[in-house]
Amino acid sequence: MTETAKHSLDSASAESPNRPSKISKVQYFSDDEGGYDEELVESSVVTRTMSPNPRLQRYLVAIEYIGTRFSGVHALSNVCHVDVERISKRKPGEVLPPHEPAVVRRAVNHFLQKNEGDIMVIDVQCVPVDFHARFKAQERTYFYRLLSGPEPLSTFEQNRAWHVPEQLDLVAMQEACKILVGHHDFSSFRASGCQAKSPIRTLDELSVSEVASTPYFPSIVEREKEVLHEEESCCNNFQTDMASGSISDTNMPGASYIEDVGFGIRKRHRCYVVTARARSFLYHQVRLLVGALKSVGTGDLTVSDVERILKAKSVTAASPMAPACGLYLGRVKYDLP
16 A cells, blocks of 8 residues: 655754654544545645644644555554644743643544544554654554445445445355465556555465444344343233233333334344455555455355466456455554654
């Protein structure tokens, strides 16, 4: 994946190498469908994360981001480093000791929530002055979500996963992963326009697992267990009321539950997560890998076909690329003190 260029907010930044630096982890969803953003404009993730308000902008010297800048790609933990200066309000030009990381995190999130609220800083840490978000990264982990099933995606899953109407063969997909893991020429999984000098990469991990399709809410089975528990309690009360002669139609146990059963209940999709981990990736490599794995899962390709595509060393041999909506930057690893 490509990284953004350095954005200097102060022309004097190169003249002051000893300014304190901080590293920030950022979460966001990207719902844009416009494709690749060649220029980072004022409304970009970079600008809105660390310069959401003029009161913060005066502390900024430079920002450097790592990770994706593709429309539609999400981040569970993107990383940027920020060179900052704390200037005295009473004595302009006087540099004060830097704020604590927790203060910076709370302040930036305060102004971010006043804007659109779709970006959040989840952590801030002080780093050495020679730290660089791009070049110091040792490992990147991406996740890709696929939802399998004939039903349309719910409103809450739109642009959050790749909807595959067909059933997926998990075992076959896992076997295909074994062929792709390791040190290979990934020319077949390198989109045109890639600026990397070499297609050789070491893929440390490529795996597929099935997970809960809706991580935010209790499942239907869990809710039905709660209803059954409530019915048992209601039945005990019913028997007590019956013995005392105070029973009526309005307190019949489970009456409303029986009348409403089935209404509004949608069959869940099966959710699969592809995990890809490496020091670096080629342009659209993860999405091309997922496209091949999905084709194996639906039966359009066999495991041996994946090996053939890898050896072909041509992107024309690969399956169609997976859409950006299911891709998440999960983690960037550093060797920090």
